Amino acid sequence: MTILTPNITDGLLDTYNSEGIKQMAADGTATNIASELASDVHSGLLRPGDMFPSERNLCERFGVGRSIVRDGMTILHGMGLADHTKGTRPRVAIPTLSRVMLGASDAAQYFFKDNEGRAHLQQARLFLETSMVQYAVQNASNAQIAKMVGAVEECDANLDNIASFRNADVKFHHALAEVPGNPIFVALHETFVDRLMKRAPIKDNHLAHNQISNEGHKEIVSAILAKDTDAAVRSLTEHLVRNNETFLHRSLTNKIVKT
Amino acid sequence: MTILTPNITDGLLDTYNSEGIKQMAADGTATNIASELASDVHSGLLRPGDMFPSERNLCERFGVGRSIVRDGMTILHGMGLADHTKGTRPRVAIPTLSRVMLGASDAAQYFFKDNEGRAHLQQARLFLETSMVQYAVQNASNAQIAKMVGAVEECDANLDNIASFRNADVKFHHALAEVPGNPIFVALHETFVDRLMKRAPIKDNHLAHNQISNEGHKEIVSAILAKDTDAAVRSLTEHLVRNNETFLHRSLTNKIVKT
DNA sequence: TATGATATTTTTGGTCGACCAAAGATGACT
DNA sequence: AGTCATCTTTGGTCGACCAAAAATATCATA
Structure with a gap:
């Protein structure tokens, strides 16, 4: 394993060429089948919504039995490229970073279920959104700011509706993440x-909490409009830290609220 | 699908309880088998290095045939929890966020192979490291700074050795990511x-390039020591943007350097 | 004849048990 | 106690079977 041809230990896909993309030697391994199909999807040869070639067809193409092909399809599903819903014939999914990450999320959730993991996640979120807000102060377009304002209004209109408020809350932060136009964010x-937000425990006295929370949103937008980076970061930090702290506090005082 | 029990579309794992962790109804689906094994690994019931129960054993336990169990193991491997190397009997892997993300990386690489995707990745990296450096200015311990200095010295000692310099270069940025003590970063x-760094194309005149690059490292560490956030961010941005620009420029002028 | 519904055949994914080679365990023999 | 032969267990692969879905053919009716 040299540095220039990085064969990171134990990835599902094993060999890379100088471009970093899997080489397509048609060896009949499941990983190879998966990566070849993945290439076809990303290259547009297979379009979202299409059906994949039938498994028997792939058997013939790769010269292996159906078990291998099937394994490859499982891997492909794990990559978020195949849509195996409800017994219907698998179809090509829209290749999206979000879909891909969804697979990782399934595996990663275990790291975030205890308080320590949750705190790490909260910190990562704080860092991410801080970057977003700093960028937004400098570069947010009027349309993007308007989208945030719309979410704020939706929050205001649903202060007493837990589900709807959360929806609007998510919408606000999502709009913030969209500002740089980078699909990774x-x-x-x-x-x-x-997912974290939608799964958060329900606060007692959610009306008051929602009001305070949405005041935070307003402060953030105001600071962005005023192009005041420090104020924006400060407001965001308060907004996020408060939620995290109330969670920890509730955990300490053992006030379990039924979900 | 309600908001409070978020059943995100099309994840590999389907049903969640209020804690957000998969419910363990012993239905004999591959995903269920995978998540149950995953639970066993994360709960410590299966320790890293152990062998999993034999496939036949799992067949009996879940009342299904070996194909299903096998599918479950494939999924588990995709989650980075099973170690399927070289035909030996699969063993329990150390559950690590990095390993988990490795699976996502295989699926995500396609999004980063063109110039646009690469630019997005570079931006995300810039944002991440900016956060790290801001945090480091405020909170880095002497030991952590010493680690960065060590990497800088190693860079200096290997200015003319492409592989070794890259190693040390990676080490520097890795040390920066370690400062907050958050495994997510x-x-x-x-x-x-x-991976991006190790896979980067080789610059012509790498000696000069490496010198400039390491000067950037030194500026960053100096700014951290001086607790000068602005200077640290500025140095980091220059350091990272320069690399990206030379890459794009090289691409435009078509000066392909053999890798 | 054209058209729509219905019956039939084909194809497809899902599941299972059987076979194989290799690795590991067991026992015999020196 | 050590070495080698034998046997058991294990993962890897394959083909066969099944139910459902799709495609095709059939036929009654306007």
């Missing part, structure tokens, strides 16, 4: 933050 | 940045 946000 | 760095 959106994917990270959807994969980790959105 | 380390995992993100190892998964995306390390």
